[in-house]
Amino acid sequence: MIELIDVHKTFGDNAVLRGVNLIVPKGESMVIIGGSGTGKSVTIKCVLGLITPDSGTIKVNGQDVTKADRDEFLTHFGMLFQGGALFDSLHVWENVAFRLLRGRLKRPREEAREIAIEKLRRVGLKSSVADQFPAELSGGMQKRVGLARAIAAEPDIIFFDEPTTGLDPIMAGVINELIREIVVEMGATAVTITHDMSSVRAIADDVAMLHDGVIQWTGPVSDLDSCNDPYVTQFVNGRAEGPIEAVR
Amino acid sequence: MIGAVASLGHATLAAIAALGRIALFAASTLRHMFTPPFYPREFGNALLTIGWFSLPVVGMTAIFTGAALALQIYAGGSRFNAESVVPQIVAIGMVRELGPVLGGLMVAARVASSIAAEIGTMKVTEQIDALVTLSTNPMKYLTAPRVLAATLTLPVLVAVGDTIGIMGGYLVGITRLDFNSATYLQNTVNFLEPWDIGSGLVKGAVFGFLIALMGCYFGMHSARGAQGVGAATKAAVVAASVLILASNYLLTEAFFAA
Numbered sequence: 001m002i003e004l005i006d007v008h009k010t011f012g013d014n015a016v017l018r019g020v021n022l023i024v025p026k027g028e029s030m031v032i033i034g035g036s037g038t039g040k041s042v043t044i045k046c047v048l049g050l051i052t053p054d055s056g057t058i059k060v061n062g063q064d065v066t067k068a069d070r071d072e073f074l075t076h077f078g079m080l081f082q083g084g085a086l087f088d089s090l091h092v093w094e095n096v097a098f099r100l101l102r103g104r105l106k107r108p109r110e111e112a113r114e115i116a117i118e119k120l121r122r123v124g125l126k127s128s129v130a131d132q133f134p135a136e137l138s139g140g141m142q143k144r145v146g147l148a149r150a151i152a153a154e155p156d157i158i159f160f161d162e163p164t165t166g167l168d169p170i171m172a173g174v175i176n177e178l179i180r181e182i183v184v185e186m187g188a189t190a191v192t193i194t195h196d197m198s199s200v201r202a203i204a205d206d207v208a209m210l211h212d213g214v215i216q217w218t219g220p221v222s223d224l225d226s227c228n229d230p231y232v233t234q235f236v237n238g239r240a241e242g243p244i245e246a247v248r
Numbered sequence: 249m250i251g252a253v254a255s256l257g258h259a260t261l262a263a264i265a266a267l268g269r270i271a272l273f274a275a276s277t278l279r280h281m282f283t284p285p286f287y288p289r290e291f292g293n294a295l296l297t298i299g300w301f302s303l304p305v306v307g308m309t310a311i312f313t314g315a316a317l318a319l320q321i322y323a324g325g326s327r328f329n330a331e332s333v334v335p336q337i338v339a340i341g342m343v344r345e346l347g348p349v350l351g352g353l354m355v356a357a358r359v360a361s362s363i364a365a366e367i368g369t370m371k372v373t374e375q376i377d378a379l380v381t382l383s384t385n386p387m388k389y390l391t392a393p394r395v396l397a398a399t400l401t402l403p404v405l406v407a408v409g410d411t412i413g414i415m416g417g418y419l420v421g422i423t424r425l426d427f428n429s430a431t432y433l434q435n436t437v438n439f440l441e442p443w444d445i446g447s448g449l450v451k452g453a454v455f456g457f458l459i460a461l462m463g464c465y466f467g468m469h470s471a472r473g474a475q476g477v478g479a480a481t482k483a484a485v486v487a488a489s490v491l492i493l494a495s496n497y498l499l500t501e502a503f504f505a506a
């Protein structure tokens with residue numbers, strides 16, 4: 001379970017998070033929606049400790065993340081970054097097996113490579129991709145490699161930051177389906193950030209809407225269409241008129 | 249008037265704060281350099297890119313510098329009938345000052361920029377964040393191997409540069425200035441003291457440390473976007489060059505002041 005309690009974060013005079021409260025139950029797939037630049041990425045980076053909140057508490061499985069043993073803590077997480085964030089000096093398989101090649105999960109290179117190839121196959125990539133460099137792959141393939149890297153060490157909690165942004169609708173559908181399958185078969189807790197409604201419907205158990213630095217609405221995905229929160233209806237229907245300023 | 253003084257004060261404070269941050273970064277780098285985990289693969293790559301691939305640049309710089317130096321010393325020396333000191337002064341000038349300083353500056357241009365651009369790009373494309381989430385400390389994985397490799401390889405590059413620089417002077421000496429080949433070499437070898445060479449190598453190690461440190465520091469603190477990386481790269485080269493020249497003066501004072 002992940003709990004965020006009154007989390008604030010300001011960059012210079014840009015107050016991005018102004019009291020975020022959110023609970024993601026264990027084993028659930030939570031999707032955070034919201035416009036670009038509303039602080040969705042900042043929110044999950046706070047959970048991972050990549051950004052330190054100015055105030056507020058974040059707990060994972062009841063433990064305050066600032067008091068956890070960082071190394072141990074991070075072994076429970078997998079993250080797919082918005083831009084993929086693959087290491088371009090390393091082969092695809094070394095990216096996927098990164099965690100298995102060093103640190104506390106270290107194992108022989110041969111074994112790590114086999115696991116990497118298996119994970120690549122799981123996301124629909126051929127083993128011939130393993131020895132290429134990330135720059136040689138298309139956007140959709142890079143996303144899949146990122147996905148394979150995120151699940152390589154079998155994490156309990158996975159974050160997906162805009163998994164379908166920049167992909168064509170068919171590839172987006174494929175990635176959505178993959179994420180859903182992986183989350184279900186691993187039984188992991190998942191938090192996905194997106195502003196793509198098809199992703200929301202494919203991936204979410206629960207949805208949270210972030211706007212103006214706070215969670216405006218949260219509820220099960222089945223309530224999304226019937227809810228009458230003005231922020232949610234404007235976002236879901238993609239209207240220019242509503243409480244969300246269209247020109248920012 | 250008061251505005252001018254105030255802004256000067258601000259600029260001074262900002263510079264001192266920046267130096268403080270760099271000092272803290274250096275201390276942290278040293279700590280990570282000597283505590284596990286170590287990343288031998290990264291270290292090996294850094295040795296190759298920083299050391300081996302800098303050899304041509306350092307060699308070219310040294311040979312032309314040594315050659316020009318020989319001509320100038322001959323011209324200067326002839327004004328008081330001391331042309332014969334060319335071998336000795338070329339040697340001491342190369343090994344004590346020009347070898348380390350010019351080699352250091354050339355490597356700064358080559359290496360500080362590429363380290364800053366590489367790490368800066370990793371920063372803005374979230375690769376540094378990715379490292380952290382994969383339980384890998386970027387200071388240990390990126391900074392420590394590069395700084396260690398530069399500190400160890402720069403003295404070697406300086407030694408190579410010294411040799412090639414002296415050879416440049418020698419070639420000009422015997423072809424253009426009518427020196428006898430054997431005498432030129434004899435004079436060079438007899439004249440140089442071990443510490444002449446050793447002090448230059450120590451300088452090289454210090455410069456190597458500073459070069460990689462500046463590349464890593466400005467890369468890690470790169471602002472977002474391509475412009476951020478560009479600014480970081482420029483800042484790394486400027487800072488490394490200035491620190492090389494400043495520390496060269498301080499080291500020369502420490503080693504040779506009467």
Ligand SMILES: Nc1ncnc2c1ncn2[C@@H]1O[C@H](COP(=O)(O)OP(=O)(O)O)[C@@H](O)[C@H]1O
Pocket residue numbers: 011014016034035036037038039040041042043
């Ligand atoms: N490291 C940072 N330094 C300064 N500003 C930042 C940083 N990270 C994010 N921001 C700002 O915070 C806001 C939210 O960013 P982000 O969380 O990336 O948005 P999104 O909801 O699209 O993921 C943006 O205005 C962005 O400029």
Ligand SMILES: [Mg+2]
Pocket residue numbers: 040041042082161162
């Ligand atoms: Mg984002």
